Amino acid sequence: MKKYIFYFLLYFSLHNVHAQRVYIFDRDSSKPISFANINYFKADNIINSNYSNESGLIDIKDTNSFDRIEVSCIGYENKSISMESIKDTIYLTKKIISLDEVVIPKKKDVLLYGYSKFKKKIGISGAKGMQVCAFVENPSEKEKFIKSFLFKIKRSEKYKTAIRIHFYKKATGKIYPGEEILTENIIKYLNGKTKGIVEVDISMYGIELPAEGAFVGVEWLGILDEKTGEFIENKENWSDTSIEYNDAINEPLTFIKSRLKKNTWSNTENLKKDFESFDKFKNYPNASFGIEVFND
Template sequence: MIKIFTTTFLILSITLFSQNRIKILDSENQKPIAYAKLILKNKDYYKNTEENGETMLEKDEEISEIQSFGFENLHVEKFQQIYLLKPKFSEIETVEISKPKFQKKFTVGSIKKSNMGFAALSKSWVVVDLFKNNIPEEKVYIKKIKIPTQVDKTLKEATFNLVFYENINGKPSSEKRKNIIVTCKSGKNITEVDLTKSPISFPKEGLFIGFEWILNEQNKYSYTTDIHHLDGTKEEKCTTNWNISFFQRLRI
């Protein structure tokens, strides 16, 4: 019994010391920031926090910057277990906003359930496309967005960032105009984002709209398979980690 306990203790100790748990909080109210993005030093991938604002860093992972929409970017110089992000505040003039009346309906873009082309692994992926405004109306708002999604074997319902960028001379603006966290049900579906209560204005120059993957444990699933290489060699029972897989087109 003593030998078994000692062995178990050593294994647990190695696991704990090879990882570092961190938490990202709002500096104003100390609330956790879900899905904050951690840019890692000398890595070709990033990580996101979970819903509770926490994540685990491996022994060889160091954070260089922390990002989250609506907050100032935080450059990290030393390791901490808790990081505080400052909210962004913009001074704007008081304006009267009238709720738009959806009297006419226009559709931009097209989707098919068979159009499933993009997938995310551990790499950093953001995919955007320009949606042009060719509608001869003075004020146009986006009421609904439809996206083909496919989600398999995740721990919970999968999530991703639906991102909006202004069109600056045919290129996306350097900062996001809007970020919406979208939840996808398991299986192959058309996921709808209803913006009726908070419609987004659709400017004459159009918008870049797309997807940013949230890479965390919530969106991850693992499976075991045999890998056959081109040189004829074979790796048996390899475990592969994927994040949510999805879409190729969207419609607004």
């Protein structure tokens, strides 16, 4: 009997040593951080990436395959942890951001910038961890408070999909995504009935559109179980939710990044070439994203 228990415990330990359940919390509030990014590194190369779920929980598996992890989320300081130092609870610290007093206009008049009313050319699905952003000009060349972010989608699935909203500054001297503007983790859920133009109200955050314009976009977080909030891992990463693209502008203003390429964006020049084998484009494909700003 003792021999049986020994072998049972040995088998159990060997099959669980490579997985660890970890919760990610805000250090100040002790509240869980939904959809925090976890990048897995081996010799300073990202070899895998994933997210915590709605409750801040993630199962870290195959601990022998990586050296360290980096945990991050919008509005928080990044945290790098060696594989042997990972504990069952990880706390992230809020970034200290100095902000001027924000007075949001009370006027109801708004202006629409961007491409949300452009005619659809094609719909392109997103993969888990993929980011898509488009550069939106600021015709006024004056800073304006942003009321909402708009994008157009088509859905052919009944699953709940989570996306994260992103706003990036324009890089200096070129049309390329720069520093993240947002300081809050803004999540939007798409259910089976969501279709057409989706509007995400961000007026309460006091975010300004820079005079030189900005990149606006989405990050696909994954498909969730409606009841538990857990990721549905046995479903294909590619979602049946597609974003509308147009071909109204002869300039690649849309950029795409995968979760395994942390700081590398690609514009849609190659996308145009890939799609022209079955669909001719008048101009470059660009995501039909738009923003509403207060007309102060």
